[in-house]
Amino acid sequence: xxxxxxxxxxxxxxxxxxxxxxxxxxxxxxxxxxxxxxxxxxxxxxxxxxxxxxxxxxxxxxxxxxxxxxxxxxxxxxxxxxxxxxxxxxxxxxxxxxxxxxxxxxxxxxxxxxxxxxxxxxxxxxxxxxxxxxxxxxxxxxxxxxxxxxxxxxxxxxxxxxxxxxxxxxxxxxxxxxxxxxxxxxxxxxxxxxxxxxxxxxxxxxxxxxxxxxxxxxxxxxxxxxxxxxxxxxxxxxxxxxxxxxxxxxxxxxxxxxxxxxxxxxxxxxxxxxxxxxxxxxxxxxxxxxxxxxxxxxxxxxxxxxxxxxxxxxxxxxxxxxxxxxxxxxxxxxxxxxxxxxxxxxxxxxxxxx
Amino acid sequence: xxxxxxxxxxxxxxxxxxxxxxxxxxxxxxxxxxxxxxxxxxxxxxxxxxxxxxxxxxxxxxxxxxxxxxxxxxxxxxxxxxxxxxxxxxxxxxxxxxxxxxxxxxxxxxxxxxxxxxxxxxxxxxxxxxxxxxxxxxxxxxxxxxxxxxxxxxxxxxxxxxxxxxxxxxxxxxxxxxxxxxxxxxxxxxxxxxxxxxxxxxxxxxxxxxxxxxxxxxxxxxxxxxxxxxxxxxxxxxxxxxxxxxxxxxxxxxxxxxxxxxxxxxxxxxxxxxxxxxxxxxxxxxxxxxxxxxxxxxxxxxxxxxxxxxxxxxxxxxxxxxxxxxxxxxxxxxxxxxxxxxxxxxxxxxxxxx
Numbered sequence: 001x002x003x004x005x006x007x008x009x010x011x012x013x014x015x016x017x018x019x020x021x022x023x024x025x026x027x028x029x030x031x032x033x034x035x036x037x038x039x040x041x042x043x044x045x046x047x048x049x050x051x052x053x054x055x056x057x058x059x060x061x062x063x064x065x066x067x068x069x070x071x072x073x074x075x076x077x078x079x080x081x082x083x084x085x086x087x088x089x090x091x092x093x094x095x096x097x098x099x100x101x102x103x104x105x106x107x108x109x110x111x112x113x114x115x116x117x118x119x120x121x122x123x124x125x126x127x128x129x130x131x132x133x134x135x136x137x138x139x140x141x142x143x144x145x146x147x148x149x150x151x152x153x154x155x156x157x158x159x160x161x162x163x164x165x166x167x168x169x170x171x172x173x174x175x176x177x178x179x180x181x182x183x184x185x186x187x188x189x190x191x192x193x194x195x196x197x198x199x200x201x202x203x204x205x206x207x208x209x210x211x212x213x214x215x216x217x218x219x220x221x222x223x224x225x226x227x228x229x230x231x232x233x234x235x236x237x238x239x240x241x242x243x244x245x246x247x248x249x250x251x252x253x254x255x256x257x258x259x260x261x262x263x264x265x266x267x268x269x270x271x272x273x274x275x276x277x278x279x280x281x282x283x284x285x286x287x288x289x290x291x292x293x294x295x296x297x298x299x300x301x302x303x304x305x306x307x308x309x310x311x312x313x314x315x316x317x318x319x320x321x322x323x324x325x326x327x328x329x330x331x332x333x334x335x336x337x338x339x340x341x342x343x344x345x346x347x348x349x350x351x352x353x354x
Numbered sequence: 355x356x357x358x359x360x361x362x363x364x365x366x367x368x369x370x371x372x373x374x375x376x377x378x379x380x381x382x383x384x385x386x387x388x389x390x391x392x393x394x395x396x397x398x399x400x401x402x403x404x405x406x407x408x409x410x411x412x413x414x415x416x417x418x419x420x421x422x423x424x425x426x427x428x429x430x431x432x433x434x435x436x437x438x439x440x441x442x443x444x445x446x447x448x449x450x451x452x453x454x455x456x457x458x459x460x461x462x463x464x465x466x467x468x469x470x471x472x473x474x475x476x477x478x479x480x481x482x483x484x485x486x487x488x489x490x491x492x493x494x495x496x497x498x499x500x501x502x503x504x505x506x507x508x509x510x511x512x513x514x515x516x517x518x519x520x521x522x523x524x525x526x527x528x529x530x531x532x533x534x535x536x537x538x539x540x541x542x543x544x545x546x547x548x549x550x551x552x553x554x555x556x557x558x559x560x561x562x563x564x565x566x567x568x569x570x571x572x573x574x575x576x577x578x579x580x581x582x583x584x585x586x587x588x589x590x591x592x593x594x595x596x597x598x599x600x601x602x603x604x605x606x607x608x609x610x611x612x613x614x615x616x617x618x619x620x621x622x623x624x625x626x627x628x629x630x631x632x633x634x635x636x637x638x639x640x641x642x643x644x645x646x647x648x649x650x651x652x653x654x655x656x657x658x659x660x661x662x663x664x665x666x667x668x669x670x671x672x673x674x675x676x677x678x679x680x681x682x683x684x685x686x687x688x689x690x691x692x693x694x695x696x697x698x699x700x701x702x703x704x705x706x707x708x
Contacts, residue, residue, distance in 0.1 A: 029522075033518060033519055033522060034515065036545050036548075038541040038545040038548060041538060044525065045522055045526060048525030049525050100480070103457075103476075104480050121528070121532050122457075122460075123458035123459065123528040124525070124528055124529060126457065126458050127458060127524050127525050127528060130484065130487075130521060131518070131521035131522075133484075133487065134518045135518060137514050138518050140514075141511045141514055141515070149503075149504070153507040153510070156506075156514075160488060160494075161388065164489060165387055167403070167484060167485035167488060168383075168394075168403075168485075171403050172399060174402065174477040174478055174481060175398045175401050175478060176398060177477075178478065182398075184395060185393060187393035188393050188394070190391070190393075191391060191393050191394055191395070194391040
């Protein structure tokens with residue numbers, strides 16, 4: 001394995017460039033998509049698919065999903081260099097969801113620059129994001145000479161499971177944003193995280209297990225590890241948004257009070273609602289469901305979260321979930337070095353300040 | 355087979371309701387998506403997925419893709435009643451693309467009522483549309499007890515082929531709308547139709563062939579029939595938009611001069627550009643690429659299309675393509691009754707006035 005995880009990024013990007021080259025030509029289109037019935041417009045496809053994808057990737061990102069996949073593969077005793085193409089699958093899917101989420105959330109920024117639908121027209125950005133849901137899935141077929149039919153089928157059925165649950169999670173989340181009176185439970189919030197964020201983690205884990213031919217119980221345990229780590233990550237994200245808005249963390253690269261503005265029903269909000277008196281709870285609901293908020297509104301909402309010790313509560317829950325995630329590792333046939341890396345990774349997703 | 359094609363609609367809708375019930379409860383979610391890690395919010399999922407889907411389906415639509423699939427299945431000597439669930443796959447995919455396309459095109463109306471993103475928030479509409487890309491695909495796994503592994507894999511690999519090309523087609527189309535100087539060829543326009551509209555036809559055909567276990571050459575010939583019929587249908591659509599705007603056809607349910615407003619590079623436009631003198635061609639390009647058009651602009655563009663006999667040209671091309679589509683039927687082992695129905699269908703898609 002390369003010395004540090006960050007060293008994988010150029011190799012991952014090269015593999016992504018095999019899937020979606022920076023310069024698209026007819027030869028690539030014919031190889032990847034098959035002979036046209038009439039004639040491709042490679043210049044148009046370049047602008048509609050490749051340019052938006054590389055615009056986003058070139059802004060940075062740590063390629064965590066690809067790297068985690070490669071760590072899993074190595075942990076099962078295989079050479080990760082030989083699995084680089086498959087590492088693109090969760091990575092491109094993830095970047096596709098980013099583009100679509102930004103359209104859905106009407107986000108203005110992404111990685112410090114304008115969101116993609118502000119650079120390209122919204123229709124181009126959206127179609128590119130959606131294309132990124134299917135482009136990487138075709139890799140399993142494209143490289144089918146290498147992959148037995150059983151593994152291809154197992155991978156497709158796994159992907160259909162998880163990509164369906166992703167949309168359930170996103171559906172719950174955005175529906176909750178839009179409603180004033182949403183009385184969700186902690187478990188429903190965690191389910192939303194498990195679906196929306198966790199399923200992509202499960203794809204990383206299950207794909208690594210399927211492609212290295214692990215038994216079902218190993219695939220399941222690794223999936224649970226990845227899912228719960230992703231849930232802890234999501235809670236960490238919610239905590240960071242608040243801490244950063246309170247001036248307690250580093251530059252988070254997001255706007256001040258972003259989650260409050262979006263009306264997100266985070267674990268912190270659910271806790272604050274249950275710990276506040278009815279008037280305070282109503283006031284918090286009002287601020288979250290308002291179409292626009294003043295800076296004072298945001299500060300008031302943050303103060304309610306603070307008074308109810310919501311950050312501490314959320315951190316406790318995240319730590320519990322992370323511990324449960326790591327307990328799954330005990331059952332897995334991974335080498336010591338991989339086991340250590342994964343435990344560090346899970347610790348990092350909660351304690352990070354960016 | 356039921357007496358008329360329209361009689362299938364209630365049965366198709368029942369099958370769709372098995373996939374996405376009008377009333378979603380925890381039991382359905384657990385059966386279809388599996389046990390939750392924590393707890394589903396069935397009320398939220400009802401509002402985020404089921405309500406938008408049924409809002410669209412209940413407005414009408416002929417379920418052509420489902421019915422065509424059932425006609426193919428019967429043509430291969432199988433009982434269509436036993437394939438109703440699979441008929442949902444192309445139908446739900448198609449309706450998902452409608453929701454997403456309407457967001458991309460910023461459409462205001464759909465089937466005579468407000469587009470879905472004007473009824474629900476855009477984020478909810480978009481997520482529901484995207485979910486409809488994956489919900490039906492899971493049916494192949496869900497009903498896996500009935501379907502041998504080979505057919506499941508063949509179906510998934512076919513779907514990945516076709517859904518990727520769908521996004522190529524949509525990418526070309528919207529990129530062309532947004533650009534002033536797009537010098538596309540007739541063959542590139544036809545390729546866009548073959549990808550964007552034709553691939554869904556190919557899914558209908560190839561799914562019917564795969565699930566009834568036809569040899570590869572039959573699957574291919576049926577796919578070509580369906581693809582070319584869809585291309586002819588698309589050209590028919592472009593013709594109808596112009597004829598209706600010129601007051602020559604019935605109520606097409608679309609706005610006056612819609613395609614000109616959207617800046618669509620249709621076959622009619624490509625022909626008119628090549629048949630006009632440079633000034634007239636430039637004027638047509640200007641109108642098509644303008645952000646807003648007056649009624650006079652639209653009338654001017656329509657006049658240019660008329661002077662260059664573009665409607666007649668497009669109709670000739672559509673008829674040629676339809677004839678090529680029907681020639682594929684000669685090679686197929688379909689019963690006479692099915693053969694007749696399919697030839698009528700192909701004729702209808704060009705000559706329809708709605």
